[in-house]
Amino acid sequence: MLSVERNETLTRFGAGTPMGELLRRYWWPVAISSQVRTHDLMPVRVLGEDLVLYRLLDGSVHLLEDRCPHRGAALSHGIVEVDGLRCPYHGWLFDGSGSCLEQPGEPESSTFAHRVQARAYPVEELGGLVFAYLGPQPAPVLPLYDLFTWDDAIRDVGWAVVPCNFVQIMENAVDLDHVAWLHGRYSEWLASRGMPVEIPRTFSKLNQETAFEKTDYGILMRRKLEGQDASADDWSVGHPLVFPNMLRLGGGGSFGFHLRTPIDDEHTLLLWYTTYKPGGLPVPSPGPVSCYEVPWQWEDGSFRLDHVEGQDIMAWVTQGRISDRSREHLGTVDRGVIMLRRMYFEQMERVRIGMDPMGVHRSGGVIDLPQENEKFGEGTGFVRDFLSAAHARFSTRVDEIVRRYAEVGLDVSGALPVVR
Numbered sequence: 128m129l130s131v132e133r134n135e136t137l138t139r140f141g142a143g144t145p146m147g148e149l150l151r152r153y154w155w156p157v158a159i160s161s162q163v164r165t166h167d168l169m170p171v172r173v174l175g176e177d178l179v180l181y182r183l184l185d186g187s188v189h190l191l192e193d194r195c196p197h198r199g200a201a202l203s204h205g206i207v208e209v210d211g212l213r214c215p216y217h218g219w220l221f222d223g224s225g226s227c228l229e230q231p232g233e234p235e236s237s238t239f240a241h242r243v244q245a246r247a248y249p250v251e252e253l254g255g256l257v258f259a260y261l262g263p264q265p266a267p268v269l270p271l272y273d274l275f276t277w278d279d280a281i282r283d284v285g286w287a288v289v290p291c292n293f294v295q296i297m298e299n300a301v302d303l304d305h306v307a308w309l310h311g312r313y314s315e316w317l318a319s320r321g322m323p324v325e326i327p328r329t330f331s332k333l334n335q336e337t338a339f340e341k342t343d344y345g346i347l348m349r350r351k352l353e354g355q356d357a358s359a360d361d362w363s364v365g366h367p368l369v370f371p372n373m374l375r376l377g378g379g380g381s382f383g384f385h386l387r388t389p390i391d392d393e394h395t396l397l398l399w400y401t402t403y404k405p406g407g408l409p410v411p412s413p414g415p416v417s418c419y420e421v422p423w424q425w426e427d428g429s430f431r432l433d434h435v436e437g438q439d440i441m442a443w444v445t446q447g448r449i450s451d452r453s454r455e456h457l458g459t460v461d462r463g464v465i466m467l468r469r470m471y472f473e474q475m476e477r478v479r480i481g482m483d484p485m486g487v488h489r490s491g492g493v494i495d496l497p498q499e500n501e502k503f504g505e506g507t508g509f510v511r512d513f514l515s516a517a518h519a520r521f522s523t524r525v526d527e528i529v530r531r532y533a534e535v536g537l538d539v540s541g542a543l544p545v546v547r
């Protein structure tokens with residue numbers, strides 16, 4: 128349980144708030160590269176700030192505040208030109224750094240443009256994602272987490288936008304006990320009532336023990352499932368939460384990040400970044416990083432409970448736009464949640480006293496993360512469930528992935544036909 132005041136501190140991300148200042152120390156995934164085509168504009172909202180992302184002919188991507196410094200029209204309605212973005216209202220032109228290059232209508236001799244600056248933010252592309260940094264300079268380096276650099280794996284990214292606060296989604300990342308219930312028993316109950324839900328059987332095993340360990344990147348989580356001993360990957364290796372916004376998980380040669388970006392205090396962008404290396408082998412010609420939308424609502428607005436992520440999203444959204452933690456009753460299963468909340472508060476304090484928070488890197492290099500492979504004691508059984516019952520079922524590449532596994536003698540087929 129948190130006091131109303133501490134809950135407010137934890138869940139408000141505006142500039143100048145303690146949590147907003149903490150989160151502005153990190154690079155955030157704000158779009159999928161393939162969604163930002165050349166000469167395209169894409170309005171994005173990040174940490175409550177309205178921004179516009181655009182790609183120039185030379186392939187570079189830029190991010191500006193979605194507000195013209197002249198009289199405030201939205202630059203996201205502008206014109207992408209060779210040198211930059213032109214405001215639709217009176218034609219002022221801004222380059223990627225926000226400098227004003229042209230002011231049609233001003234006298235030719237005017238130097239006014241030199242004194243006008245649109246607010247611009249650093250942007251970098253990595254592994255098929257567009258990352259932005261909204262914090263104070265100097266910007267830290269964009270961390271090269273291992274999977275983002277794997278160009279010898281099939282990679283794709285699912286996405287969705289959900290109407291709830293970022294923190295309740297991150298809390299789910301350290302909630303090891305929900306898995307067997309929400310995705311196991313609950314799926315079985317739905318199926319018993321005739322719903323066409325694919326039950327992820329490898330997810331259904333109960334934990335006999337869990338452990339949460341603070342590391343320099345976040346929290347390492349371990350579980351010992353019923354029937355497992357300490358030598359099992361789930362316990363001896365585990366899988367991490369990468370502070371402040373990523374869950375790393377996977378198995379059977381398929382590894383991924385669940386990335387979450389606060390759109391504002393009540394909406395969150397979800398990105399499921401997945402890599403596939405059947406048999407752990409490099410994939411020849413893996414193709415570009417592709418993307419797919421993960422539908423979590425039926426047409427009538429009700430939750431889709433027929434897949435793992437739809438079930439998770441139901442649990443997050445029904446907690447309320449911003450969960451009222453003053454009314455909760457935490458138990459033993461919530462140890463990871465408590466550790467994560469403390470971590471957010473500790474890191475807010477580091478920022479307050481002028482230090483870099485954890486996970487802010489000032490120099491580069493690939494960062495390898497610990498990752499169980501025999502997840503749930505299964506390996507490819509997990510991949511089969513993942514492709515049939517989780518967000519991956521909506522990937523446009525399921526057939527190709529199943530075929531690539533078959534090519535190395537592994538069978539991950541058996542998915543239900545996808546209901547879209």
Ligand code: FES
Nearest residue numbers: 195197198214217
């Ligand atoms: S408001 Fe943008 S040029 Fe006038």
Ligand SMILES: [Fe+2]
Nearest residue numbers: 305306310439
């Ligand atoms: Fe879940």
